[in-house]
Amino acid sequence: MQSTDQQFQFERFSVQKLSYFVVDMNQAIHFLSRHKHSILYGVSLAGLLFVLKWLELKYLIFNNGIEIYIGSIALLFTALGIWLAIRLMKPKIKTVLVEKEVYISNTPFIRNEKELTRLGISKRELDVLQLMAKGLSNGEIAEQLYVSLNTVKTHSSNLFVKLDAKRRTQAIEKAKQLGIVA
Amino acid sequence: MQSTDQQFQFERFSVQKLSYFVVDMNQAIHFLSRHKHSILYGVSLAGLLFVLKWLELKYLIFNNGIEIYIGSIALLFTALGIWLAIRLMKPKIKTVLVEKEVYISNTPFIRNEKELTRLGISKRELDVLQLMAKGLSNGEIAEQLYVSLNTVKTHSSNLFVKLDAKRRTQAIEKAKQLGIVA
DNA sequence: ATCGTCTTCATCCTTTCGGGTGAATTTCAT
DNA sequence: ATGAAATTCACCCGAAAGGATGAAGACGAT
Numbered sequence: 001m002q003s004t005d006q007q008f009q010f011e012r013f014s015v016q017k018l019s020y021f022v023v024d025m026n027q028a029i030h031f032l033s034r035h036k037h038s039i040l041y042g043v044s045l046a047g048l049l050f051v052l053k054w055l056e057l058k059y060l061i062f063n064n065g066i067e068i069y070i071g072s073i074a075l076l077f078t079a080l081g082i083w084l085a086i087r088l089m090k091p092k093i094k095t096v097l098v099e100k101e102v103y104i105s106n107t108p109f110i111r112n113e114k115e116l117t118r119l120g121i122s123k124r125e126l127d128v129l130q131l132m133a134k135g136l137s138n139g140e141i142a143e144q145l146y147v148s149l150n151t152v153k154t155h156s157s158n159l160f161v162k163l164d165a166k167r168r169t170q171a172i173e174k175a176k177q178l179g180i181v182a
Numbered sequence: 183m184q185s186t187d188q189q190f191q192f193e194r195f196s197v198q199k200l201s202y203f204v205v206d207m208n209q210a211i212h213f214l215s216r217h218k219h220s221i222l223y224g225v226s227l228a229g230l231l232f233v234l235k236w237l238e239l240k241y242l243i244f245n246n247g248i249e250i251y252i253g254s255i256a257l258l259f260t261a262l263g264i265w266l267a268i269r270l271m272k273p274k275i276k277t278v279l280v281e282k283e284v285y286i287s288n289t290p291f292i293r294n295e296k297e298l299t300r301l302g303i304s305k306r307e308l309d310v311l312q313l314m315a316k317g318l319s320n321g322e323i324a325e326q327l328y329v330s331l332n333t334v335k336t337h338s339s340n341l342f343v344k345l346d347a348k349r350r351t352q353a354i355e356k357a358k359q360l361g362i363v364a
Numbered sequence: 365a366t367c368g369t370c371t372t373c374a375t376c377c378t379t380t381c382g383g384g385t386g387a388a389t390t391t392c393a394t
Numbered sequence: 395a396t397g398a399a400a401t402t403c404a405c406c407c408g409a410a411a412g413g414a415t416g417a418a419g420a421c422g423a424t
Contacts, residue, residue, distance in 0.1 A: 070255060077256040081263020089267070091274035100281040103288040112285075122400060135352030137380070150403050157382065167410090168381075169351055170317030177285060304370060320411070332373050339412065349380085350411075371420075380411065390401070 112179035119162045121180070128155040133172045133181040294361035301344045303362070310337040315354045315363040 116126065124145075131141040138152045145152070156168065165171035175181045298308065306327075313323040324334045338350060347353035357363045 073252060073255050074259040077259035078263035078266070081260040081265070082267040083263070084260070085264040085267030086271065088264075089271060089274055091276035094275050094277045096277055096279050098279050098281050099284045102283045102285050124401060132351065133355070135347070135349060135355040137349060138382095139380080147401085148403055150405085151401075153382075154402075157384090160382080165317070166382095167317060167319060169314065169354060172351060172354070173315070173317045179285060306371060329371085330373055332375090333371075335412075336372075339414090342412080348412090365424100367422105367424080369421085369423105372418080374416080374418105376414085378411100378413080380409105382407100382409075384406085386404085388402080388404105390399100392397105392399080394396085394398100 109182040110179070115178045115180055119178075119180075121159070121162055125155050125159050125162070126180070128152055129159055129171070129175055130181050132156065132159075132168055133175060291364040292361070297360045297362055301360075301362075303341070303344055307337050307341050307344070308362070310334055311341055311353070311357055312363050314338065314341075314350055315357060 121129070127145055128141055131144055136144065138156060139149055142149045142152045156171075159171055160166065160168070163171045163174045165174055172181070303311070309327055310323055313326055318326065320334045320338060321331055324331045327334070338353075341353055342348065342350070345353045345356045347356055354363070
């Protein structure tokens with residue numbers, strides 16, 4: 001199920017096969033640059049010069065004229081430049097959100113700490129939220145926690161904002177959905 | 183995590199760097215032919231050759247030896263190639279898949295009809311209860327059911343009596359406990 | 365036809381909830 | 395130590411919820 005989703009995801013972006021390839025290219029660059037890949041360039045240049053020298057000795061170069069010779073060099077190194085640039089170019093990053101289904105087992109309740117921290121819900125707010133989920137009124141919660149009614153109201157108000165809820169019933173519903181309360 | 187997978191994926195194919203390079207070249211060439219930028223390149227090459235000819239005529243070229251001359255050309259055209267590639271390459275896109283967790287309970291809800299009849303909850307009251315459990319306000323429930331706010335308040339009041347609840351949050355809590363609502 | 369339940373709606377009144385704002389104190393990490 | 399976040403509490407005000415009661419139409423069972 002999970003893998004299928006990802007599969008679809010990828011297939012949807014199959015038009016961008018090239019970009020995946022590009023990612024790979026970037027990867028390769030990293031490897032090269034890390035491992036003295038400039039040597040490659042130097043070696044190729046040196047090698048070319050060596051070949052040229054050999055050709056010069058053979059009196060083959062100037063038979064066709066200096067222009068053609070220079071032109072070849074130019075073409076070759078242009079290609080080299082393009083090749084290098086392709087390798088060295090940094091890719092733009094595109095972020096795709098994929099929804100992953102997480103099935104919650106109902107018997108043992110395990111608090112979802114991730115969601116808690118993500119939503120920025122504090123300890124005290126969680127206390128209020130738990131009692132709220134039990135069906136207690138703000139006054140009863142205040143009694144339970146030994147704080148004033150106003151304090152509970154402040155906490156609950158903050159909770160509604162953090163849980164993006166309009167009412168306490170909605171807040172409880174969301175909290176249960178997210179595994180914040182039992 | 184996802185990107186890591188891709189990383190591995192591509193490193194496996196790093197042996198085929200050359201073929202990728204060829205593909206990329208084709209890409210670049212394609213781009214050139216399409217966007218008439220090739221003219222720019224041709225002109226620049228021709229211009230360079232012209233300058234070279236001029237230099238040759240001035241007997242400046244061979245004073246420093248053919249190797250340095252060739253080297254300069256190589257460097258220059260490498261730079262040109264890089265510049266061209268940067269100008270003409272399609273933007274590289276790195277796709278990063280980010281998983282967002284969506285929580286779903288795997289046990290399908292089965293309504294407890296026995297409790298429903300035992301508590302004497304009517305059909306309409308159940309409607310109200312369900313929407314109430316979703317976190318809707320009385321006003322919103324009234325809209326949903328095409329009845330007046332007063333009607334909803336009556337139903338909810340009756341529900342509180344039948345469910346032995348003081349508040350709507352308590353009623354929801356009990357109803358869920360008894361399997362009356364999801 | 366009559367009884368009982370369901371559904372609908374109303375009015376009056378009280379309590380609770382929730383928004384907005386401000387502020388004092390504590391806790392905690394930099 | 396200093397600034398940010400958390401905790402606490404207060405006051406005001408409007409909106410929503412809830413309690414109590416009455417009542418009218420619909421609908422099925424006796």
